[in-house]
Amino acid sequence: MKNLVPLISTRTIGPLGLVHLPRLWLKMRLAAKGMLAEGYRFGEGGFDGVLLDALGIQGDDAVAYVTKSQPSYFEFEDWVREHANPDSLEAEAIDALNERILTFPKPEPVRSETLDLLGLPQSDKEWLGTDLNDLEDWYGIHLALLEEA
DSSP states (O other): OOOBOOOSOTTOBOTTOOBTHHHHHHHHHHHHTTOBOTTOOOSSSHHHHHHHHHHTOOHHHHHHHHHHHOOOHHHHHHHHHHHSOGGGGSHHHHHHHHHHHHTOBOOTTHHHHHHHHHTOOOOSOOOBHHHHHHHHHHHHHHHHHHHHO
16 A cells, blocks of 8 residues: 555644644554655654653654554553653643644744745745644645546
8 A cells, every 4th residue: 555644634632632642643553554655754853752752752662552552543542641741631731732732833944845845935924833734744645646646
């Protein structure tokens, strides 16, 4: 099977209330099966690293669990609850982490490179990382569909 773009937005949340966790789970599941599209990292760096660091979970541990167990999303959330720093799962901590991720601007030079890739004009508009990541995912799936046509 062809490598897949992880079409779950960072803005998506599960019952635990953490943004990005469903996307992280999907990227790790796809990577474990050798199906994650090229260029996507999983378990470290970017929003993956921000989320896991805030939870006090080592990326390697999360990747190892997902690779070995191939959990459903709800099983993954249960594992996160068991392995996270308990303070990081308090409502205020979750709200602060979500706000941090959802308002993070895409840094240069990646911002400009992404705008160029998407054919969007360079401007002073502050693009949020989540918005540009979503647009880049949709562009990637568009290209994959064109290849299949």
